[in-house]
Amino acid sequence: MNGTIAKAACIGGGVIGAGWVARLILHGVDVDVHDPSPDAERVVAEVLANARRSMPRLLDASLPVPGRLRFAASIADAVAGAGLVQESVPERLELKRAVLTAIDAAAPVDAIIGSSTSGLLPSDLQQGMAHPERLVVAHPYNPVYLLPLVELVGGQATTPDSLTRAQAIYTALGMKPVTIRREIEAFVGDRLLEALWREALWLVHDGIASVTEIDDVIRYSFGLRWAQMGLFQTYRIAGGEAGMRHFLHQFGPALKWPWTRLMDVPDLDEALVARIADQSDEQAAGLSVRELERIRDDNLVAIMRALAAQQGGRGWGAGELLRQQEAAMRSDTQAEPLRLLSGTVPTEWIDYNGHMTEHRYLEVFGNTTDALLAQIGVDAGYVASGRSYYTVETHIMHLGEARQGAPYDTTTQILHADDKRLHVFHQIRNSDTGAILASAEQMLLHVDARAQKAVAAAPDLIARVAALAQAHAHMPRPPAMGRHVGQRPG
Ligand SMILES: NC(=O)C1=CN([C@@H]2O[C@H](COP(=O)(O)OP(=O)(O)OC[C@H]3O[C@@H](n4cnc5c(N)ncnc54)[C@H](O)[C@@H]3O)[C@@H](O)[C@H]2O)C=CC1
Numbered sequence: 008m009n010g011t012i013a014k015a016a017c018i019g020g021g022v023i024g025a026g027w028v029a030r031l032i033l034h035g036v037d038v039d040v041h042d043p044s045p046d047a048e049r050v051v052a053e054v055l056a057n058a059r060r061s062m063p064r065l066l067d068a069s070l071p072v073p074g075r076l077r078f079a080a081s082i083a084d085a086v087a088g089a090g091l092v093q094e095s096v097p098e099r100l101e102l103k104r105a106v107l108t109a110i111d112a113a114a115p116v117d118a119i120i121g122s123s124t125s126g127l128l129p130s131d132l133q134q135g136m137a138h139p140e141r142l143v144v145a146h147p148y149n150p151v152y153l154l155p156l157v158e159l160v161g162g163q164a165t166t167p168d169s170l171t172r173a174q175a176i177y178t179a180l181g182m183k184p185v186t187i188r189r190e191i192e193a194f195v196g197d198r199l200l201e202a203l204w205r206e207a208l209w210l211v212h213d214g215i216a217s218v219t220e221i222d223d224v225i226r227y228s229f230g231l232r233w234a235q236m237g238l239f240q241t242y243r244i245a246g247g248e249a250g251m252r253h254f255l256h257q258f259g260p261a262l263k264w265p266w267t268r269l270m271d272v273p274d275l276d277e278a279l280v281a282r283i284a285d286q287s288d289e290q291a292a293g294l295s296v297r298e299l300e301r302i303r304d305d306n307l308v309a310i311m312r313a314l315a316a317q318q319g320g321r322g323w324g325a326g327e328l329l330r331q332q333e334a335a336m337r338s339d340t341q342a343e344p345l346r347l348l349s350g351t352v353p354t355e356w357i358d359y360n361g362h363m364t365e366h367r368y369l370e371v372f373g374n375t376t377d378a379l380l381a382q383i384g385v386d387a388g389y390v391a392s393g394r395s396y397y398t399v400e401t402h403i404m405h406l407g408e409a410r411q412g413a414p415y416d417t418t419t420q421i422l423h424a425d426d427k428r429l430h431v432f433h434q435i436r437n438s439d440t441g442a443i444l445a446s447a448e449q450m451l452l453h454v455d456a457r458a459q460k461a462v463a464a465a466p467d468l469i470a471r472v473a474a475l476a477q478a479h480a481h482m483p484r485p486p487a488m489g490r491h492v493g494q495r496p497g
């Protein structure tokens with residue numbers, strides 16, 4: 008089933024709602040957001056900026072044309088024409104029921120309604136809905152725009168068809184839907200996380216370890232294992248040649264020793280809250296939430312890209328999913344210019360004229376060329392072998408103004424390619440308006456860096472470049488192609 012949707016509505020634009028907005032928009036879906044908070048537009052813009060920064064670094068494929076973003080004054084206005092309505096309001100049953108009833112009354116009857124709840128039962132959420140059959144819990148993980156998992160949970164009234172359609176919709180958004188077999192509070196992921204979280208709170212409460220020490224224990228050991236194999240497969244290996252059976256027999260009895268305080272929750276009194284909050288402040292060392300988010304995002308991108316490079320490039324786990332997503336994106340976009348980068352114009356790029364200063368255009372075009380080279384296979388290993396592409400000529404035309412905070416994306420048309428030459432035409436567009444801000448025509452030469460001369464590229468690379476050039480051969484040539492400085496228009 009093809010789960011592609013043109014428009015979605017996000018009801019609630021906080022931490023999770025904004026993450027959904029970013030994932031949807033960067034997958035080409037138009038989004039209407041409804042959130043009564045005066046901070047909502049700022050929060051969504053900031054989270055979207057972080058997503059725009061990290062998504063192109065994650066994928067070796069061009070992202071689709073971003074969807075457009077609109078803030079709606081009411082739930083009814085937001086959900087009109089939506090194929091998916093994602094509810095992400097605070098975790099209070101009565102509030103969620105009221106919001107879901109309002110969504111249900113106004114959304115198209117075939118729209119899927121996904122609730123981001125991290126623990127409430129879908130059957131409880133369905134109370135009062137006229138069409139409860141299309142409600143599913145769709146529980147994501149933060150940051151929603153990077154982490155692929157979405158737990159799908161149906162309630163008593165949810166139909167199998169709705170679960171199947173929800174699976175298809177979230178899959179088309181590059182996610183990994185896992186349908187939970189029976190509804191239970193907190194589903195699967197949060198049950199596991201909260202067991203660890205309770206134990207960790209006790210360790211701080213009892214003065215056994217600090218917040219930083221506990222985080223170090225996790226991130227230098229089993230945190231790394233979990234990212235690539237989860238729990239059971241990791242323990243299977245830990246059982247040695249005798250495997251899982253041996254592991255269970257050896258370590259199973261220890262589970263009954265009275266180590267754990269898992270069933271108790273420490274009283275989160277002011278003293279314990281202050282201890283944890285103070286230690287956490289010290290650990291953050293003055294970094295803001297947005298700065299920490301960017302560090303987290305860069306680390307997640309690096310981990311997922313490392314997983315994508317495994318198994319001879321087929322990828323493993325979350326990395327294999329990334330490879331599948333890239334393949335789907337390439338087949339969607341091959342007959343169009345490649346979409347290689349997107350971002351937001353930062354304050355430090357603005358000059359005394361109040362718009363993006365000229366050398367930043369070359370930076371964006373240079374980064375676009377790097378993204379193109381990465382896509383065709385010029386990676387660190389290729390460059391280390393002494394071969395690379397050098398840019399030998401660039402002609403930039405400035406066509407519009409890029410103001411601070413403006414979202415932009417870049418496109419690339421391959422004009423010509425042979426075994427040594429790569430002739431490309433890049434454009435920078437304003438992602439909101441579609442206006443072309445600048446173009447750059449570039450000629451690149453494939454070189455042997457040690458011999459300092461142009462040589463033929465590796466055969467697999469030539470094949471990839473040729474396939475792109477062939478796909479682009481039928482596209483109209485850009486009117487600015489071959490233009491020189493001082494030429495009369497037309
Ligand atoms: N924060 C997290 O790590 C995760 C949270 N979740 C779930 O996502 C949901 C939202 O949580 P967060 O984003 O963390 O909360 P949040 O507090 O950051 O955002 C909630 C947003 O809902 C808005 N809101 C309140 N009433 C509304 C209404 N009547 N209509 C529209 N918007 C309304 C608020 O203004 C706020 O912006 C919860 O159900 C939570 O359990 C799921 C996964 C992870």
Ligand SMILES: C[N+](C)(C)CC(=O)CC(=O)[O-]
Nearest residue numbers: 125147148149196197200
């Ligand atoms: C804290 N939380 C229970 C809301 C967390 C989640 O639901 C998932 C996550 O992102 O860890």
